[in-house]
Amino acid sequence: MKIKIIEHLKDWRFMFKLFSFTACALILGIGLIYAFFIDYWYVDPVKDGWKIAYPRLYNINVIMSFWSVQTNVLVLLWFGFALFKHNQEQKSKFTNIVSQTNITVYITVTMFLFWGAIVGNMLGQSMYDFKNNTTSDVVVTVLTHLFTPLLMIVYYVLNIGHHRVYWRWSWTIFIYPILYCIFSYVRAEILKADGIRPGYFIYAYPFLNFDQPLFGTSLALSNFVTIFGLASLMGVLCAAFSLLNNLFYKHNLKKGKLVLTTNQCQCLNCACQHCACLSQKRV
DSSP: OOHHHHHHHHOOHHHHHHHHHHHHHHHHHHHHHIIIIISSOOOOTTSSSSTTTSSSHHHHHHHHTTTHHHHHHHHHHHHHHHHHHTTTTGGGTTHHHHHHHHHHHHHHHHHHHHHHHHHHHHOOSSSOOOOGGGGHHHHHHHHHIIIIIHHHHHHHHTTTTSSSSOOGGGGGHHHHHHHHHHHHHHHHHHHHHTTTTTTTTTSGGGOOTSOOSSSSSSSTTTHHHHHHHHHHHHHHHHHHHHHHHHHHHHHHHHOOOOOOGGGOOOOOOOOOTTOOOSSOOOO
């Protein structure tokens, strides 16, 4: 057991996952403490307590409705399970290369939204005003929208080409976004049925409000176009990550740098493209 622990500590992949999991947990943990109990980022118990019942719980409701927070939780869970399943990630549907690619895409979109907010703020048209938010809110926002995505992207790039991404699983990139849209719609309907008024984060993002066009007068030309654009972005990113990964996979295979372990196949330094291992089914 001690020997195995020592081996793990010498493995940079294990240490990277350990560092990333710890960093993500600290960022989310500290952020939630400040959001719920210290700075009250969304609903202040003193100012808004008479308008919103259980304002601290409502802060939890609001913060957990954001795509950025949920994708940060996904990254935290991925690093945690990958740490627990070290060197066996491909045996789990949550940590295999397909899920890793999908979660990397989700958190990359989160990063793009952050940079979009920065550009919009510079142009005076951002939905996130850094000047009117607390220091803790700004710091945690930067970390969860920039630092956490970079951890996932860097780990993906450093491990690129070790496993093949099969295109037949590419449709899975849209599972979580669809579930998120359903969750956002159901949550909004419940809040409106409970009498929560607009202005109290019924919708995490304006384009999810189908009662009001994001711009112009047509829902079809605003909200749906925005959602379609984001879905297209995810599809493009998924294709880009998968293509890059498979390109390096083929290169590593030709150079004999891979050990193919699926179906009990061990082919160290096998550079032959016609090796029997290549005809075996690999997931």
